Amino acid sequence: MDGERVLSKARIVALSTVIPEKKLSLQELAELYGDDYIERITKSTGIKEVTVAAEDKTSADYCYEAALKVLKETGLSPSDIDGLIFLSETPDYIIPNTAAILQERLGLPTNSVNFDMRLGCAGYVYGLFQASMMIECGYCKNVLFLAGDTMSKYTNVHDRSLKMVLGDAASATLISRSDNPTPSMYNFFVDGSGANSIIIPAGGCRMPIKHGVTDVLEYDADGNGRTLENVCMNGMDVMVFAINQAPKLINGLLESTGWSKDDVGLFALHQANKIIVDRIVKVLKIDKDKAPFNIEDTGNCGFVSIPLLLSTYYSGINSDLNKVIACGFGTGLIAAAAALDLSQTNIIKTFSV
Amino acid sequence: MNNREKYNNAFIESLDVEESQLAGLKYQDVPAWDSVGHMGLVSEIEDAFDIQFETDDIVDFNSYEKGIEILKKYSVVIE
Numbered sequence: 001m002d003g004e005r006v007l008s009k010a011r012i013v014a015l016s017t018v019i020p021e022k023k024l025s026l027q028e029l030a031e032l033y034g035d036d037y038i039e040r041i042t043k044s045t046g047i048k049e050v051t052v053a054a055e056d057k058t059s060a061d062y063c064y065e066a067a068l069k070v071l072k073e074t075g076l077s078p079s080d081i082d083g084l085i086f087l088s089e090t091p092d093y094i095i096p097n098t099a100a101i102l103q104e105r106l107g108l109p110t111n112s113v114n115f116d117m118r119l120g121c122a123g124y125v126y127g128l129f130q131a132s133m134m135i136e137c138g139y140c141k142n143v144l145f146l147a148g149d150t151m152s153k154y155t156n157v158h159d160r161s162l163k164m165v166l167g168d169a170a171s172a173t174l175i176s177r178s179d180n181p182t183p184s185m186y187n188f189f190v191d192g193s194g195a196n197s198i199i200i201p202a203g204g205c206r207m208p209i210k211h212g213v214t215d216v217l218e219y220d221a222d223g224n225g226r227t228l229e230n231v232c233m234n235g236m237d238v239m240v241f242a243i244n245q246a247p248k249l250i251n252g253l254l255e256s257t258g259w260s261k262d263d264v265g266l267f268a269l270h271q272a273n274k275i276i277v278d279r280i281v282k283v284l285k286i287d288k289d290k291a292p293f294n295i296e297d298t299g300n301c302g303f304v305s306i307p308l309l310l311s312t313y314y315s316g317i318n319s320d321l322n323k324v325i326a327c328g329f330g331t332g333l334i335a336a337a338a339a340l341d342l343s344q345t346n347i348i349k350t351f352s353v
Numbered sequence: 354m355n356n357r358e359k360y361n362n363a364f365i366e367s368l369d370v371e372e373s374q375l376a377g378l379k380y381q382d383v384p385a386w387d388s389v390g391h392m393g394l395v396s397e398i399e400d401a402f403d404i405q406f407e408t409d410d411i412v413d414f415n416s417y418e419k420g421i422e423i424l425k426k427y428s429v430v431i432e
Contacts, residue, residue: 036369037384040369040385040389040390041389044389044390044392044393045389161387221381222381222384222387223384234388235387235388235389236387236388236391236412238388239388239391239392240408240411240412243408243411244408273389275389275392275393275396276392278396279392282405283405283408
């Protein structure tokens with residue numbers, strides 16, 4: 001991999017993922033949604049249960065646990081970290097940024113670079129890009145990239161289209177400057193005309209929370225109920241976006257890197273649901289075994305689904321992961337793909353708290 | 354099984370509808386024909402006729418009759 005768009009100084013040293021102990025079996029929703037519906041969705045999406053964050057725990061809490069695990073496994077001290085990125089659509093507060101809270105909690109240096117990122121399912125690739133850029137420019141040596149979402153807190157129980165699909169999870173990834181770096185390349189796509197395709201309409205400045213207005217339960221044509229304070233998704237828009245753009249980004253990246261499909265050891269696709277993963281595999285005409293699916297017992301955990309896939313199937317050091325394509329797509333509508341070398345990455349097995 | 358039977362069968366299997374409901378059936382007319390059901394239906398038809406739909410055709414395929422029209426592009430004639 002060479003050329004002017006290659007980031008060549010960073011190495012993805014380690015990554016860790018954490019899921020909540022609590023899970024919701026889709027069967028538990030049978031009384032509400034009906035057995036037939038549950039059976040159909042389970043068959044189509046491949047999801048049997050979804051992870052649910054504890055009421056008193058936030059994305060930041062789960063990221064904190066994942067960060068401790070990475071620090072422990074790599075032997076780094078908090079004082080070694082000079083950059084912290086917190087990626088979440090479910091931060092602790094509107095103000096202040098959650099990364100600052102995590103800086104204090106983890107005991108990171110006060111002169112470290114520290115900020116939040118807010119992106120949906122393409123976010124993990126964006127975070128790797130941002131962290132690698134911080135290394136590339138020479139400003140940071142060790143960047144801790146924390147990514148977590150607890151979308152269950154914004155999902156209405158009457159919205160069967162999302163309640164049966166979305167799960168909660170978090171990850172921590174350490175990206176460091178290295179004499180033995182693992183170069184990476186990226187490819188991006190954004191189409192803001194699809195901003196309403198996945199949206200929580202109320203709660204920002206555009207539509208402030210208003211009792212009796214934004215918290216009123218309403219049902220759409222599909223029979224899904226939600227308020228304006230809940231997450232809302234147009235499934236068809238997102239599906240079409242994913243099956244259109246993900247293959248294009250991946251093919252573009254293959255061209256840029258000069259890798260053939262056979263060269264690639266793993267296509268780590270965002271685990272939206274089985275239908276989308278299967279369709280992307282079909283369009284790309286790649287070996288199904290190289291694009292695994294693993295969210296039967298977690299649900300779609302947003303951008304965490306990519307590291308979650310890695311820590312489910314590839315824990316340890318995998319020398320054959322020297323050519324990996326990761327691709328996320330969703331909210332925005334935004335898609336992003338990365339060509340990565342994970343052959344030296346310590347991938348830590350998923351744990352629950 | 355002729356092409357009409359294969360086509361109808363894909364709807365019946367993936368959307369859990371009766372044959373008598375098929376004429377005039379449109380996307381979202383029945384609860385099972387939502388975005389998830391649509392992709393299941395598309396896969397069933399692809400498997401039945403050994404074809405692969407272009408993404409634009411997946412989007413345009415919004416009714417029982419429209420599907421028949423689209424299939425002509427793939428040299429599948431439903432009589």
